[in-house]
Amino acid sequence: MEKELDTVAKYLKEHDFKLTNQRRKIIETVFVSHDHFTADDLYDVLREKGESISKATIYRTLSLLCESGLVESRDFGRGQLYYEHVLGHDHHDHLICNGCGKVVEFKNADLEKLQGKVAKARGFRIESHSLRLFGRCKACR
């Protein structure tokens, strides 16, 4: 947590942003969680901790963290964005169960390599990608 806070603090300083109490609390919460969460989830967790931070600030801070590259947003097709921190996480993709909604992370180097090849062949330089496999997990067959 200390490390993450420092990393964000550095980013803030470099950009002339301020490390407010609200941002500190949000950061402490975001980087402790190793799950996907929505803006609303984050709002609720903070309230449970006794911190009532406005939705506006939650949204503003999340987009700031996304710009910093320390957090990424994911669209699982549920009408709202999910977030997840990527500090110390390698990039990964997602398997999403259409039955129970379970999300399983995976990574596969061959897949990434192949993607790079495809993009190159079309004259694109990849900056990011999103691969979502929708289907049914064993329990939901």
Place this chain on the structure above:
Amino acid sequence: MEKELDTVAKYLKEHDFKLTNQRRKIIETVFVSHDHFTADDLYDVLREKGESISKATIYRTLSLLCESGLVESRDFGRGQLYYEHVLGHDHHDHLICNGCGKVVEFKNADLEKLQGKVAKARGFRIESHSLRLFGRCKACR
């Protein structure tokens, strides 16, 4: 066009839905386009043709077409859904330019095969997938 209309008509009949004028016009427009379009785009094209069909009907018909499997929705991360018909189109994925917004379709069998393997290894049966490569096209470097 005739073929597509028939296919949709058959789907409608099977489900006790009716082929209304509005649906016919929408279908005629959707299956003529070979591009990605939003609900709003569709609304505008129809108005240009002199057909003023309500947004509500546009949305209802698009979701009906998605359920039928004849149209698919795509999320290019622009805050609204894009649609595209898949009749006579093979499945494909998308390269999206972060510079100019250009969308290039591609398909790669090896990629799909590999995805299947990954899913299987995790006990998932894939029902669909979405792969989006975000980056910069040659012109936007």
Place this chain on the structure above:
DNA sequence: ATATTTGCAAATTCTTTGCAACTTA
């Protein structure tokens, strides 16, 4: 000090829904 940030409430944007009038089969 002063520029940034916050919270609030209002505004936006995309999409969905209730309902009475109207079509289609």
Place this chain on the structure above:
DNA sequence: TAAGTTGCAAAGAATTTGCAAATAT
């Protein structure tokens, strides 16, 4: 004519924004 469909306007849901008061550096 019965059931499904339409348009309208209102409702929803998620997110963004304007602004005055508060806060960090």
